[in-house]
Amino acid sequence: xxxxxxxxxxxxxxxxxxxxxxxxxxxxxxxxxxxxxxxxxxxxxxxxxxxxxxxxxxxxxxxxxxxxxxxxxxxxxxxxxxxxxxxxxxxxxxxxxxxxxxxxxxxxxxxxxxxxxxxxxxxxxxxxxxxxxxxxxxxxxxxxxxxxxxxxxxxxxxxxxxxxxxxxxxxxxxxxxxxxxxxxxxxxxxxxxxxxxxxxxxxxxxxxxxxxxxxxxxxxxxxxxxxxxxxxxxxxxxxxxxxxxxxxxxxxxxxxxxxxxxxxxxxxxxxxxxxxxxxxxxxxxxxxxxxxxxxxxxxxxxxxxxxxxxxxxxxxxxxxxxxxxxxxxxxxxxxxxxxxxxxxxxxxxxxxxxxxxxxxxxxxxxxxxxxxxxxxxxxxxxxxxxxxxxxxxxx
Amino acid sequence: xxxxxxxxxxxxxxxxxxxxxxxxxxxxxxxxxxxxxxxxxxxxxxxxxxxxxxxxxxxxxxxxxxxxxxxxxxxxxxxxxxxxxxxxxxxxxxxxxxxxxxxxxxxxxxxxxxxxxxxxxxxxxxxxxxxxxxxxxxxxxxxxxxxxxxxxxxxxxxxxxxxxxxxxxxxxxxxxxxxxxxxxxxxxxxxxxxxxxxxxxxxxxxxxxxxxxxxxxxxxxxxxxxxxx
Numbered sequence: 214x215x216x217x218x219x220x221x222x223x224x225x226x227x228x229x230x231x232x233x234x235x236x237x238x239x240x241x242x243x244x245x246x247x248x249x250x251x252x253x254x255x256x257x258x259x260x261x262x263x264x265x266x267x268x269x270x271x272x273x274x275x276x277x278x279x280x281x282x283x284x285x286x287x288x289x290x291x292x293x294x295x296x297x298x299x300x301x302x303x304x305x306x307x308x309x310x311x312x313x314x315x316x317x318x319x320x321x322x323x324x325x326x327x328x329x330x331x332x333x334x335x336x337x338x339x340x341x342x343x344x345x346x347x348x349x350x351x352x353x354x355x356x357x358x359x360x361x362x363x364x365x366x367x368x369x370x371x372x373x374x375x376x377x378x379x380x381x382x383x384x385x386x387x388x389x390x391x392x393x394x395x396x397x398x399x400x401x402x403x404x405x406x407x408x409x410x411x412x413x414x415x416x417x418x419x420x421x422x423x424x425x426x427x428x429x430x431x432x433x434x435x436x437x438x439x440x441x442x443x444x445x446x447x448x449x450x451x452x453x454x455x456x457x458x459x460x461x462x463x464x465x466x467x468x469x470x471x472x473x474x475x476x477x478x479x480x481x482x483x484x485x486x487x488x489x490x491x492x493x494x495x496x497x498x499x500x501x502x503x504x505x506x507x508x509x510x511x512x513x514x515x516x517x518x519x520x521x522x523x524x525x526x527x528x529x530x531x532x533x534x535x536x537x538x539x540x541x542x543x544x545x546x547x548x549x550x551x552x553x554x555x556x557x558x559x560x561x562x563x564x565x566x567x568x569x570x571x572x573x574x575x576x577x578x579x580x581x582x583x584x585x586x587x588x589x590x591x592x593x594x595x596x597x598x599x600x601x602x603x604x605x606x607x608x
Numbered sequence: 609x610x611x612x613x614x615x616x617x618x619x620x621x622x623x624x625x626x627x628x629x630x631x632x633x634x635x636x637x638x639x640x641x642x643x644x645x646x647x648x649x650x651x652x653x654x655x656x657x658x659x660x661x662x663x664x665x666x667x668x669x670x671x672x673x674x675x676x677x678x679x680x681x682x683x684x685x686x687x688x689x690x691x692x693x694x695x696x697x698x699x700x701x702x703x704x705x706x707x708x709x710x711x712x713x714x715x716x717x718x719x720x721x722x723x724x725x726x727x728x729x730x731x732x733x734x735x736x737x738x739x740x741x742x743x744x745x746x747x748x749x750x751x752x753x754x755x756x757x758x759x760x761x762x763x764x765x766x767x768x769x770x771x772x773x774x775x776x777x778x779x780x781x782x783x784x785x786x787x788x789x790x791x792x793x794x795x796x797x798x799x800x801x802x803x804x805x806x807x808x809x810x811x812x813x814x815x816x817x818x819x820x821x822x823x824x825x826x827x828x829x830x831x832x833x834x835x836x837x
């Protein structure tokens with residue numbers, strides 16, 4: 214029996230010399246592998262970005278946790294910092310934001326006219342958790358919150374109501390006897406009624422504004438829609454570890470979540486069917502190339518048998534060629550996948566998970582071995598079955 | 609020649625080709641003995657069964673009846689794997705044309721028999737160098753076979769037949785597509801190769817000049833083999 218080293222050497226040499234025959238199959242398998250690696254490695258990060266975008270339509274991955282204020286026993290309940298920290302460490306949680314709201318309408322005066330509005334105290338994570346971007350100016354930084362700065366973000370509709378066409382950025386606004394500098398404006402898809410609200414850093418609001426509720430509302434942003442149910446189910450137990458959960462209410466947008474999951478399922482199905490189809494196309498390309506090779510190299514097969522090659526030697530040689538093709542294509546696809554993965558990573562500001570990449574490469578190689586054997590077995594068996602006499606005399 | 613020198617002994621060999629129209633008898637009671645160092649030319653008209661006999665001797669075909677003893681062992685009913693082993697260890701083949709493997713160099717072509725015989729790489733190189741020197745093709749070792757002339761290609765084919773140090777060289781019209789000068793050169797090579805008295809040559813040809821250079825000539829007619837004096 215021919216040894217493995219010679220088999221590989223001859224196999225790769227033959228594939229290289231007859232490469233024109235296999236370009237289609239190589240390209241298809243390389244693209245399929247590339248798609249597979251990108252989807253497997255970057256899928257979760259892409260999902261997170263899609264989450265963020267889809268949330269603009271309704272916040273399906275947001276879990277809202279509040280202490281009910283309609284129950285007298287928990288009117289003053291608030292989230293302790295330990296509870297907030299523990300929830301932010303739960304698996305599947307991306308970001309947690311704490312907020313409080315003024316019980317009554319706040320108001321301001323400009324040119325002797327009073328304007329009422331809802332006043333909300335939020336932390337620096339609120340904007341990221343809610344996927345908000347400023348229309349102009351900026352949102353609160355961590356320093357604004359920790360140093361209890363007297364700064365304010367206005368919803369754009371409210372700003373327009375108060376200031377009209379006058380420039381408002383950098384102006385001061387009077388709220389509850391204190392002046393606050395306007396540092397940014399909120400507007401955009403998904404903002405909803407909040408473009409009529411005014412926002413203060415939560416620490417400033419709790420310190421300076423009368424009638425603020427306690428810090429009783431948590432916005433918990435999950436990494437993907439797959440994490441929402443598990444995060445929602447873990448929150449009550451986590452809260453109980455640090456404080457009473459009396460009156461705790463966990464809200465999940467289940468209808469939206471179900472709808473998004475359904476869309477995502479179809480998209481995933483489409484992607485995987487496309488990848489599978491591409492890989493099958495590649496395998497068919499290899500099969501066809503190998504069948505052509507067996508026919509065009511019939512005389513070579515006869516000569517080799519005349520030199521003493523056994524049926525197994527011939528079969529092993531053609532199977533090796535098929536495997537070289539499929540594994541070689543996978544290596545090309547892996548390189549391409551790595552490149553695209555890094556480009557996508559740079560675009561969505563995410564770094565690919567090394568372990569996932571290795572796992573997807575290993576899976577790709579396993580698939581390519583299966584494809585190579587599946588595509589090469591029949592042509593190899595045909596080659597091995599050729600009779601020496603008819604092969605040698607083949608013109 | 610004594611019996612211990614006998615490599616091939618064929619007795620009452622018959623071969624029928626089965627076709628839908630009925631059996632076609634090709635060989636009918638062929639008897640043949642080949643000894644070490646012997647050269648045999650088989651002549652005969654086209655379709656007389658010369659090549660069929662050669663292919664039976666080379667274990668490409670299984671005869672319908674008769675006995676075939678190779679180096680003292682009856683091999684008429686051996687399986688395909690053993691046939692491959694016998695071909696590897698006992699025979700070197702030279703065909704009429706398209707004898708070399710496409711898209712390969714002379715070295716790669718000559719390496720195949722050695723690979724199948726399990727010869728280690730270092731020894732392969734030595735043997736290839738040695739055999740190419742014998743056929744005066746050492747300078748062409750890394751040349752592509754398709755770039756060689758017809759005569760050179762046939763020299764390489766002879767080298768490949770010899771590289772495994774076979775007991776018998778089987779040549780099916782090896783000079784059929786060569787001019788008379790190249791034909792004589794190839795015959796010189798064959799005779800030089802068997803001059804060690806260890807290797808035998810069986811040659812099928814239409815060319816009487818080629819046949820005349822062999823020690824023994826047989827004529828095929830009507831499915832039987834007759835030795836020509």
